[in-house]
Amino acid sequence: MWPLGLYWPYQKNSWGEEVSLRLSPDVERAYEQMKAFVETYLQPLEDQLPPFAQKLAPEKARDVRRALEAEGLVGWAVPKDLGGHGLGIPGLCAAREALAHTTLWSLSPVLGSEPPILLYQASPAQKEAFLLPTLKGERHGAFALTEPEAGSDAGSLSMEALPVEGGYLLTGTKVFISFVEESDYALVFARVPAKGVTLFLVDLPSPGLEIARIMETMGGARVARLEFQEVFVPTERRMGEEGEAFALAQHWFDVDRIALQPPICIGASHRALSLAAKMELLSDEEMGSWTLRLEAARALMYRAAQEAEEGRPVRHQAAMVKSFAVELALSLLDRALDLLGPQGYSQRFRIERYRRDIRRFAIAAGTLEIQNHIIARGLLKGYSRPLPGEVN
Numbered sequence: 001m002w003p004l005g006l007y008w009p010y011q012k013n014s015w016g017e018e019v020s021l022r023l024s025p026d027v028e029r030a031y032e033q034m035k036a037f038v039e040t041y042l043q044p045l046e047d048q049l050p051p052f053a054q055k056l057a058p059e060k061a062r063d064v065r066r067a068l069e070a071e072g073l074v075g076w077a078v079p080k081d082l083g084g085h086g087l088g089i090p091g092l093c094a095a096r097e098a099l100a101h102t103t104l105w106s107l108s109p110v111l112g113s114e115p116p117i118l119l120y121q122a123s124p125a126q127k128e129a130f131l132l133p134t135l136k137g138e139r140h141g142a143f144a145l146t147e148p149e150a151g152s153d154a155g156s157l158s159m160e161a162l163p164v165e166g167g168y169l170l171t172g173t174k175v176f177i178s179f180v181e182e183s184d185y186a187l188v189f190a191r192v193p194a195k196g197v198t199l200f201l202v203d204l205p206s207p208g209l210e211i212a213r214i215m216e217t218m219g220g221a222r223v224a225r226l227e228f229q230e231v232f233v234p235t236e237r238r239m240g241e242e243g244e245a246f247a248l249a250q251h252w253f254d255v256d257r258i259a260l261q262p263p264i265c266i267g268a269s270h271r272a273l274s275l276a277a278k279m280e281l282l283s284d285e286e287m288g289s290w291t292l293r294l295e296a297a298r299a300l301m302y303r304a305a306q307e308a309e310e311g312r313p314v315r316h317q318a319a320m321v322k323s324f325a326v327e328l329a330l331s332l333l334d335r336a337l338d339l340l341g342p343q344g345y346s347q348r349f350r351i352e353r354y355r356r357d358i359r360r361f362a363i364a365a366g367t368l369e370i371q372n373h374i375i376a377r378g379l380l381k382g383y384s385r386p387l388p389g390e391v392n
């Protein structure tokens with residue numbers, strides 16, 4: 001309905017420098033190619049799935065991955081020398097915005113996934129073992145930070161990593177961990193006594209590591225409780241130095257807040273708004289008002305994506321993007337649901353599915369309350385200072 005077109009030919013960035021924020025033609029092409037794939041391949045697949053599907057069957061996930069690869073639609077942010085498109089964070093945002101024109105994005109990590117950018121900071125041997133196979137879709141990684149007493153306040157996490165000969169013994173509990181069943185390794189945050197929180201690459205399964213429980217949620221997410229009982233992790237699977245986990249991961253948290261959830265919110269909002277417009281359910285004024293908010297979310301997202309790509313600190317911008325895009329999607333999907341009446345509440349138009357799935361973004365990877373704290377702290381005190389209690 002609308003072109004991607006976000007054209008502010010010249011604007012000043014947060015440092016007062018004049019920058020061009022026009023999306024590159026390659027990024028616009030990424031959006032168009034991905035959108036065409038979604039419309040021709042994924043939307044028909046979406047129609048075949050049961051409405052409350054919690055995951056894509058493994059054989060279907062493999063088919064989708066093969067089809068994406070055959071069309072050259074993977075690795076948007078992956079550097080060209082590693083076989084990717086090299087379109088960076090704006091490219092990833094554009095591809096995921098297009099992907100959100102189906103509800104399938106929530107059902108499998110193969111869809112629109114990229115390896116955590118954190119893995120680019122791994123040692124050469126770790127890159128060989130984890131990053132490269134993840135790029136090829138042969139491995140998938142889960143991310144294990146949250147504990148029963150540490151989520152928003154991640155600085156207080158208590159999983160212990162006890163140094164022993166040749167490595168560490170990890171003991172403790174992780175909760176609400178996504179995509180454990182589809183993953184064969186996890187990035188695990190654990191505390192080395194007297195040194196601090198440290199990051200480990202842990203194989204799934206590993207002796208002593210138990211998936212204690214899988215919990216269904218209101219949308220397409222299944223989350224696991226993981227019990228670690230003296231799980232041995234060799235020293236070469238430690239990422240960075242002891243006590244360095246949050247310093248290593250901070251940029252990754254920020255980029256995720258720009259490029260994982262917001263493009264999904266924006267794409268889903270676009271689809272819902274297009275549907276309401278096509279069915280002539282909106283007055284011109286209401287259409288204008290939603291479009292304004294949608295374009296504002298896009299503008300925030302692509303500007304932050306560009307700044308993150310240039311390596312600038314984007315902590316409070318990332319929090320703004322997440323907060324604004326999630327609130328927009330939740331309110332727009334609610335409104336679309338109301339406008340469609342019983343049809344909206346039914347499973348026919350997928351609005352209810354989007355609404356259930358996107359609801360989790362207000363919690364997962366940092367709640368909206370925490371985003372607003374980060375924004376305030378950034379504006380009031382400067383955002384380069386680490387805030388250990390608000391890393392998630």
Ligand SMILES: Cc1cc2nc3c(=O)[nH]c(=O)nc-3n(C[C@H](O)[C@H](O)[C@H](O)COP(=O)(O)OP(=O)(O)OC[C@H]3O[C@@H](n4cnc5c(N)ncnc54)[C@H](O)[C@@H]3O)c2cc1C
Binds near residue numbers: 370373
């Ligand atoms: C579907 C889903 C998938 C998830 N996947 C993962 C995953 O893959 N890996 C992972 O590690 N974690 C995952 N999580 C966990 C998620 O990141 C945490 O639940 C989230 O960060 C909130 O932390 P918490 O559970 O400690 O909640 P709490 O911090 O206890 O939050 C409870 C409420 O208190 C509010 N609150 C907390 N602190 C403050 C404060 N200082 N000021 C104001 N309000 C505050 C929160 O905003 C929230 O409203 C997932 C969660 C969900 C729901």
